[in-house]
Amino acid sequence: MSARSTLRIPTPETATALLSRYLDEEGLSEDSLMRAVDLIQQRTEVFLSDALAETERAAGFRSACSAGCGFCCHTLVSVSPPEAFYVARHLETAFEPDARAALKARVIASAERTAGMDGGERYVAREPCPFLRQDDWLCGLHTARPLVCRAMHSGSLAACKQAYDTRDATVPTPTMAVFFENTKAYMSAYISALRPRGLAIYPVELSMALRVIWQEEDAMARWLGGEDIFAPASLGVREVVRKVEKV
Numbered sequence: 587m588s589a590r591s592t593l594r595i596p597t598p599e600t601a602t603a604l605l606s607r608y609l610d611e612e613g614l615s616e617d618s619l620m621r622a623v624d625l626i627q628q629r630t631e632v633f634l635s636d637a638l639a640e641t642e643r644a645a646g647f648r649s650a651c652s653a654g655c656g657f658c659c660h661t662l663v664s665v666s667p668p669e670a671f672y673v674a675r676h677l678e679t680a681f682e683p684d685a686r687a688a689l690k691a692r693v694i695a696s697a698e699r700t701a702g703m704d705g706g707e708r709y710v711a712r713e714p715c716p717f718l719r720q721d722d723w724l725c726g727l728h729t730a731r732p733l734v735c736r737a738m739h740s741g742s743l744a745a746c747k748q749a750y751d752t753r754d755a756t757v758p759t760p761t762m763a764v765f766f767e768n769t770k771a772y773m774s775a776y777i778s779a780l781r782p783r784g785l786a787i788y789p790v791e792l793s794m795a796l797r798v799i800w801q802e803e804d805a806m807a808r809w810l811g812g813e814d815i816f817a818p819a820s821l822g823v824r825e826v827v828r829k830v831e832k833v
């Protein structure tokens with residue numbers, strides 16, 4: 587960003603300090619953690635709104651993204667365990683029982699079908715995120731979608747479509763690195779603030795993490811108690827390195 591920018595970009599250090607202070611004040615519980623995720627989501631929306639305005643002003647960048655555009659939703663979704671619990675809670679409160687049961691079945695089927703596939707392999711296979719609605723390509727999670735999805739902004743719909751049509755994720759799509767700084771900062775903060783409190787925390791794949799949450803009894807209580815329940819959803823070093831390289 588230019589020297590005149592007033593955009594306040596979170597860093598891993600500032601985001602960790604913020605989350606640690608919150609947890610010191612509120613204590614660590616299911617409710618406080620879910621509120622923390624909610625607050626981070628809200629801060630992220632403000633940051634991205636400001637960042638989009640700033641990049642348009644300073645660099646002429648215009649996001650081509652719109653509702654119903656889901657070419658980019660055919661890859662692996664990397665989240666922190668608190669975000670996975672937040673999505674699970676959202677499904678319990680925002681969907682009628684029949685719709686919830688159908689969505690859970692879709693997520694579990696996707697987790698089993700894609701186990702071991704990295705983001706590139708999912709992209710080539712056109713494996714959709716299970717939350718991408720097939721009739722209208724809207725995000726079925728929209729208000730609770732993860733940080734990594736919120737940061738995704740392309741300046742060229744044509745480039746995204748070309749990448750999808752040719753199954754080639756290396757087609758360059760114009761974006762701005764600053765959009766991802768917030769995601770990197772808070773992904774890092776979840777780990778740096780919660781690991782010293784005895785939690786087993788690392789980046790996880792969303793569908794498999796939800797499968798763990800639904801299949802393990804008292805998943806939240808056990809995880810808050812220090813149990814390492816997310817190993818089946820853990821993202822290997824290879825995938826994390828690739829993601830960092832991409833941004």
Ligand code: SF4
Binds near residue numbers: 747
């Ligand atoms: S990143 Fe590309 S595919 Fe995704 S919503 Fe934006 S324009 Fe559409």
Ligand code: SF4
Binds near residue numbers: 656728
């Ligand atoms: S959660 Fe929503 S925005 Fe993110 S990949 Fe899935 S459908 Fe797309």
